Amino acid sequence: MPPDTAWLDPDQQRSWRAYLVGTTLLTERLDRDLRERHNLSLPEYEILVRLSEAPSKRMRMAVLADSVSHSRSRITHTIARLERNGFVERVSCADDRRGVEAVITDGGYRALEDAAPTHVAGVRAFLVDLASHEDFGAVGRVFDAVTDKLVEANPAADIR
Amino acid sequence: MPPDTAWLDPDQQRSWRAYLVGTTLLTERLDRDLRERHNLSLPEYEILVRLSEAPSKRMRMAVLADSVSHSRSRITHTIARLERNGFVERVSCADDRRGVEAVITDGGYRALEDAAPTHVAGVRAFLVDLASHEDFGAVGRVFDAVTDKLVEANPAADIR
DNA sequence: GCGAGAGAGTTGAACATTCAACCATAATCG
DNA sequence: CGATTATGGTTGAATGTTCAACTCTCTCGC
Numbered sequence: 001m002p003p004d005t006a007w008l009d010p011d012q013q014r015s016w017r018a019y020l021v022g023t024t025l026l027t028e029r030l031d032r033d034l035r036e037r038h039n040l041s042l043p044e045y046e047i048l049v050r051l052s053e054a055p056s057k058r059m060r061m062a063v064l065a066d067s068v069s070h071s072r073s074r075i076t077h078t079i080a081r082l083e084r085n086g087f088v089e090r091v092s093c094a095d096d097r098r099g100v101e102a103v104i105t106d107g108g109y110r111a112l113e114d115a116a117p118t119h120v121a122g123v124r125a126f127l128v129d130l131a132s133h134e135d136f137g138a139v140g141r142v143f144d145a146v147t148d149k150l151v152e153a154n155p156a157a158d159i160r
Numbered sequence: 161m162p163p164d165t166a167w168l169d170p171d172q173q174r175s176w177r178a179y180l181v182g183t184t185l186l187t188e189r190l191d192r193d194l195r196e197r198h199n200l201s202l203p204e205y206e207i208l209v210r211l212s213e214a215p216s217k218r219m220r221m222a223v224l225a226d227s228v229s230h231s232r233s234r235i236t237h238t239i240a241r242l243e244r245n246g247f248v249e250r251v252s253c254a255d256d257r258r259g260v261e262a263v264i265t266d267g268g269y270r271a272l273e274d275a276a277p278t279h280v281a282g283v284r285a286f287l288v289d290l291a292s293h294e295d296f297g298a299v300g301r302v303f304d305a306v307t308d309k310l311v312e313a314n315p316a317a318d319i320r
Numbered sequence: 321g322c323g324a325g326a327g328a329g330t331t332g333a334a335c336a337t338t339c340a341a342c343c344a345t346a347a348t349c350g
Numbered sequence: 351c352g353a354t355t356a357t358g359g360t361t362g363a364a365t366g367t368t369c370a371a372c373t374c375t376c377t378c379g380c
Binding site: 321326328329342346 | 352355359360361364366372373378
Binding site: 222236259 | 327328329
């Protein structure tokens with residue numbers, strides 16, 4: 001192999017690949033379950049969760065974007081889709097007239113309530129319950145560190 | 161909240177969300193680095209790695225698909241792209257005339273050698289080196305379990 | 321041998337995401 | 351103030367992925 005790079009040792013290599021294929025499979029599966037049974041994609045679901053938790057069930061587009069780590073453009077498109085399906089409404093901000101808030105509708109809330117048990121069951125069955133509490137805690141720590149590193153690296157971070 | 165589902169406890173919830181946003185950020189970043197500096201996407205890179213490691217630098221499409229856990233269709237399209245860029249060639253199998261093998265070209269191999277240091281540096285900087293050896297080992301274990309579970313769940317597993 | 325599946329892979333349309341250009345409003349500064 | 355720049359968000363085209371239908375070859379039972 002080529003230069004003097006600090007390659008991964010065999011353990012790290014195996015873990016890294018396990019992570020890559022595991023993630024692929026997992027998100028594929030969770031996404032499929034939501035789509036088939038509840039007509040929602042995983043990212044859409046994530047967004048509804050955030051909205052449902054927000055005070056008065058609404059969020060500014062940019063805040064929402066940051067909270068799920070998607071680009072602004074992506075959020076615009078996704079919210080547009082959710083709006084077409086009647087799960088979300090777009091209302092323009094009173095105080096900042098550039099701004100737009102996404103509000104989850106009653107229908108959206110119901111869809112979310114429907115979908116949540118399916119989703120959580122999947123997260124458990126295909127991830128959480130497969131790991132010891134400690135191991136899963138480690139996953140949390142690791143990806144917290146990843147997030148910190150990557151938002152620090154990309155300051156003020158609009159992702160794009 | 162709704163029914164009698166086994167929700168995640170607060171720790172699990174935090175870990176799960178950390179994983180979700182961390183993964184998003186990480187793959188986004190690794191992909192971007194490869195694209196900008198080496199004109200390869202992360203999935204393309206993964207494929208070249210597999211091919212480069214294969215005996216005589218070739219693989220049947222289906223085997224390749226399984227090894228990176230992508231759908232057959234996706235592999236077809238991706239290989240088509242790689243072929244257009246001159247990184248891979250498609251040759252039809254001698255023994256099974258339905259079959260096709262993807263072969264990495266010299267150009268592809270060179271591109272891979274170029275890209276590898278960048279990529280590994282990223283994997284280290286934004287993931288591996290941020291975690292203790294034990295924690296990263298846990299990540300490996302967890303996602304190995306995920307993979308096992310999901311492949312078992314979807315027997316013979318062509319993904320689609 | 322041959323006809324009915326099963327397996328390998330491709331195709332093209334539908335859909336989602338990214339990318340770059342863009343409009344509108346706000347904030348800043350001379 | 352008025353011009354400039356920054357911020358919030360959208361748009362449409364390009365790119366990538368998924369989905370369902372399809373072709374071709376192989377296999378197996380008769």
